[in-house]
Amino acid sequence: MAESINSVLTVDQLPVVVVGAGPIGLAAAARLVERGLEPLVLESGPSAGTAVRNWSHVRLFSTWGEVVDPAAEKLLAPTGWVRPDAATYPTGGDWAGKYLQPLADVLGDRVRYGATVTGVARAGRDRIVDSGREEQPFTVHVQLADGREERLTARAVIDASGTWSTPGPMGADGLPALGEKAAADRVSYQVPDLGDPAVRARYAGRRTAVIGSGASAFTALAHLADLAKEEDGTHAAWILRRGIGASTYGGGEADELPARGALGLRAREAVEAGHASAVTGFRTQAVEREGDRLVLVAEDGRRLNPVDEVIVLTGFRPDLSFLSELRLGLDERLQAPTALAPLIDPNVHSCGTVYPHGVNELSHPEQGVYLVGMKSYGRAPTFLAMTGYEQVRSVAAALAGDQEAAERVELTLPETGVCGGAGLFDDPDAAQSTEGGGCCAAPSTLQIGTGTPAATSGGC
Known part of the structure; x- marks a missing residue:
């Protein structure tokens, strides 16, 4: 020593x-x-x-x-x-x-x-x-x-x-879901590199659960949608702990970081094109083996249809x-x-x-x-x-x-049309209640990026 x-x-x-x-x-x-x-x-x-x-x-x-x-x-x-x-x-x-x-x-x-x-x-x-x-x-x-x-x-x-x-776990309570560690061979905590043949084979023609609602999840959904266009049977189940509201897909065209806004638009396209299906209000409590596949179980007892892989992007x-x-x-x-x-x-x-x-x-x-x-x-x-x-x-x-x-402050940040919380963060119905379809009359919130470095954030 x-x-x-x-x-x-x-x-x-x-x-x-x-x-x-x-x-x-x-x-x-x-x-x-x-x-x-x-x-x-x-x-x-x-x-x-x-x-x-x-x-x-x-x-x-x-x-x-x-x-x-x-x-x-x-x-x-x-x-x-x-x-x-x-x-x-x-x-x-x-x-x-x-x-x-x-x-x-x-x-x-x-x-x-x-x-x-x-x-x-x-x-x-x-x-x-x-x-x-x-x-x-x-x-x-x-x-x-x-x-x-x-x-x-x-x-x-x-x-x-x-x-x-230290990525966030699958469990909605902030702790690993029951069975999450045992299913580690089928669970990933980052956006997959589908340009890698081995990684591509892992998701091609298979059903994948994507858990998360930020830019990383948008990126994963967009990549899997592109793969679905080339490989039949490829599908994403997008697991959202909240419902779908006006801000679900980000700032879109109102985002002063255009590439960030485009991510949300691509996620929306993936859902609308049928390459991904949104499962809302699903708070994962457990993951179970069903043969060679996994079944996610929510706190309210709901069971997701079996999936082959899970991508956890919860921050x-x-x-x-x-x-x-x-x-x-x-x-x-x-x-x-x-x-x-x-x-x-x-x-x-x-x-x-x-x-x-x-x-x-x-x-x-x-x-x-x-x-x-x-x-x-x-x-x-x-x-x-x-x-x-x-x-x-x-x-x-x-x-x-x-x-x-x-x-002295020497920084000017870009604006986005996304507004968060004050009670609206987990309540999509309330988030939609304001005129204009969002929580604000005019988009003015500054959102400083995203919680996931592997989600095109420019973070560290």
Whole structure:
């Protein structure tokens, strides 16, 4: 076991540890470099954008102009790197290979791969100790790919590890459905890559249940509909926990992110063309084997006709296990920072705007630790990469002592015609009751992306 504690340095001379070499983590590193601070990015995978590469076949609904961080672009410019056409839409593979990896390469030794963060704490202080706490640096426990352990010290910690590793389960109560784990060979938690012959064979000519109502589900339905046009017998059963209302298919033509609006329209086309059938108000409680097929059972006792495969796209949630010794202020429902949660809560967010935010909304009782990017949104289903870029710009400014810049908002978000909740989030009848067919007289809500990175979100 290796011990690596750089105790000879003062706290201000220590690096800022960034957890995750995804889009937001690398943008955080670029912003820190811009501010004259030294980042150390710890990535559990073997390359930059490891999570993004898992959905490399999916096209983002954000353009290249919206998924490249300005500070990162400045850092790349001396290498001759040129941003792809700002108006075109990259796939996850494009984003990782043409932007994230070059950025990580420029950062050089500031990025370490095969380094999994297993714990973060105040040096010499567990979470119950008050004495001298704020004067202590952070200690970061790291598991290396070869099995060795390291202990690093940091002046601050920016957790940009995302939520990809913890997808939501099939069960409507937030826990795995009875039998879900036993059916793991027939259950997937990401949009299938139907360009892969082996994956295509898994779904061609078969009946697949798609569980979810966001952009990932739209994408899966659209892909399966395309497959159904070529392979007889291919059909999707779209499982919705709610009924179908005015906002079921997203913002459509009212969405200021046209590619995002088009996803919902393609899902609607899949249903109207008969390639998918919607099963509404179905809250999965169990999955049972029936020969070689699966039967989903709802809380009310309804049983879905047998399916061959299940694709669960019910969002993601943050892994907070390695932060257990820190004093975090998290909303009890969303697991997002308490000041940020009211701005993004789908249960209460209705017409208006999502207020752009930065270090003030991301701060915790434990000073010097920040959850950013997709992880900062906890279980909320809305996020865009440019939101994360603004977050880390603000955090880097605060760490550099420039509070004025940290509190300044430098972000304009696109609008969409979708409105969420205030009691309407789970009530499609109420959502349809307002003139114009939606919950608003005029579309004005800002919806910051989607909860599923593999759903063309531009998230991390």
